[in-house]
Amino acid sequence: MKLRSWVLIFIACNLLTFSTISAFRLSRSQPTERISGSAGDVLDDNPVGRLKVFVYELPSKYNKKILQKDPRCLTHMFAAEIYMQRFLLSSPVRTLNPEEADWFYVPVYTTCDLTPNGLPLPFKSPRMMRSAIQLIASNWPYWNRTEGADHFFVVPHDFGACFHYQEEKAIGRGILPLLQRATLVQTFGQRNHVCLKQGSITVPPYAPPQKMQSHLIPGKTPRSIFVYFRGLFYDVGNDPEGGYYARGARAAVWENFKDNPLFDISTEHPTTYYEDMQRAIFCLCPLGWAPWSPRLVEAVIFGCIPVIIADDIVLPFADAIPWEDIGVFVDEKDVPYLDTILTSIPPEVILRKQRLLANPSMKQAMLFPQPAQPGDAFHQVLNGLARKLPHDRSVYLRPGEKLLNWTAGPVADLKPW
């Protein structure tokens, strides 16, 4: 008994020393901090060698032709689906032999049908997706082998694979029945929500890396803005009375803090938006029509602590990035007390969060650079996929077994695309 306790103590001491050593790693310019153990180090995993991905060769009407019709798809916040395909085509994890592949990727651009304003219309997306799946199911045996359980799709739209921009309608539609078994890579994430299925990988929305890099200011510029936000508070076009948009949270922010000197909030579109974020300590990231927003990515890149006001939101790569330690979470019902909450955070906590944000692997994980760099969002997606390997025995169906209902869903979706 004594010996056991001594062994335990010895092991505990070793663990202590190892963890404290890895807790701080001083870099050249700024001491950054890594969460030791499973969380922070996972960002640096290299997926090459841990999985193999086979990319289906779909006719170009599913991807290239759509992009040719509207090149704006390359720069809007849903561009992740396009860059994902480009990355996978030239990545070392790609295999041309589908028999040895662990995961199968279907490159279909469902979010590239844009209005003149640049917003994507999701009405044809279910049909497009269905048509793509029918194609791969009939030309390759791998879909029917698992009914899609080892396939993954990128659906970066507002509510993921529910394919609608209005939340009520999206919930009404639910996730496309054909995608029930597949892994979805999406930007939308909210706990206990229809449009987030178990096993999905949440990714950040696309933010142009070059544009953000070009607006960097020297690190010694003092951070003199306490809270910063630029964006709509009331969506006058779609929700004139208020209360629907952002569940009333953005309007609450405006009404409570419009005359507070600590809150630099307005609806302007300044050209110095990125520079101002680098001069602020806190950047508000409230929900809009959907809980996610590119503001989170921008806040992380510019070292501004994100204040996330979205109940039950699931943030990108939540199993690899310790968001609780990095950002500040405020319930929507606590928005009127936001100033009390933020000013009562102890300074050591703020400094620690800033050190965590300064970690370059943190910033890299939020970006989709071209060409891909180690540790970026593409690699985090692959890491996430690798962590789900090996596939459970149950994904492989017995011959003749059918789990998917090909005729489920609204009648309009069943029409050919």
Next chain:
Amino acid sequence: MKLLSAFRSSYLNRRGTTFRSLDPSSFDGGFIPKPSPSSIFWLAIHCLCCLISLILGFRFSHLVLFFLFSTSVTNLYTTTAGVSQLLKLKPLEKANVTAKSSRVVVGRHGIRIRPWPHPNPVEVMRAHQLLERVQKEQKSLYGVRSPRAVIAVTPTYVRTFQALHLTGVMHSLMLVPYDVVWIVVEAGGKSNETASFVGKSRLKTIHVGFDQKMPNTWEDRRRVESKMRIQGLRIVREEKLDGVVMFADDSNMHSMEFFDEIQNVKWFGAVSVGILAHSGNAEEMVMSMDKRREMEEEESSSLSSLPVQGPACNATDKLIGWHVFNTLPYAGKSAVYIDDVAAVLPQKLEWCGFVLNSRILWDEAESKPEWVKEFGLLNENEGVESPLSLLNDPSMVEPLGSCGRQVLLWWLRVEARADSKFPPGWIIDPPLDITVAAKRTPWPDVPPEPPTKKKDQMSLSQGNTVVTIPKQHQQQQQQQQQRASKVRKPKRRSKRSKHEAKPTDTTTQVSSSTKHHQERN
């Protein structure tokens, strides 16, 4: 307060839990061994897995744990999937159903506004303290690692504008975030005037007198100032002061970035100085500007027209020469005597644009570079025009301020008329009693009115009306009566005559009001 403590505790609680919200029974690193057996068991498992990973070099432990928990996790999600099925069927009754699994309800929400939606001053103060703390941290990260003391050498002498100049320098030095030693060398010996400034500054100061009196021409003044600066450097050498020596001429203006930038100097540095060649005569200035423009058209920018003096660099940021202020437009029209109404021109290279490491001046040749002359052997009688004569090799000067692109301080020379007098210590003692006539006032003189009747009315009304003008008017009227006897008509200073003008209106107003009162009474 309750809310505050609740927030703080909930916030700290959130910090304590791990990011894996799926895993409620996970430990926080296992470093705080609790007495319960289950936690010890988990600690043991964790230790075992870590050891195995150390041996195998592969993150074995997490896969095991993941598979252990994945079964429980799937159970969780199937229940929520069941709920979502219900949601699909009955979208209208979401509120009741989602209350069990999710607290987020779709639909119209109220806009929450707290009862008094305005900033709380205590919180604003706290926010400012947080900002200060963050900025301090930033400074320590990006600023200078080990800041050195700033040694400012200022030659000065007592004259009218000294208070103006020294106040500026004093305030600039007081704002410097590093240690400052202020060496003030005063021509004509130490005086109380300068001593008062030096004492007010609350800095470490060395105030010495210099035997010569300051001469009356700019040429000579420059020479004496150079000698005084050398004296200051001698003090640095004798006292073995350690830091960065800069020359803070008393009429210059320094930016705060200047002090941050000079911390980067290794041995001998140069910064760009903005030259403000001020002339008292505006027309002269315009003429010199026109002349300069003419010259620019003639020559192809061989002479720089910028009012800047400082190091010049090539594309690879190496020092190749010096920018010198273009004095040709002022040829023949520059000031000779200190109080001339003409442009005061700087010499080729002003002292204030150079900074040096105080160790250059020390005796022992510790790690002094060979291109520095020995300060102790300096022969003053040869004339030390610029600090470059302290060096054997002027090309080793370090250009500061992104290679001279930033102008970090401004050179200005402005002095009062030769016959100007100022009260010693700027304290008016005894109080002024001579009023000098202000010629050419735009308003006519008001003849003093006989105040007898109205005075009684005034005293009555003073209790009722809260108008102070009648009192003043009363005073002025009394004074006017006193002065009426004097031969010279009392044209008061502009301030007083303004008041004089007003009462003409107010008297009527007051009298009407008093009449009003009387009527009421």
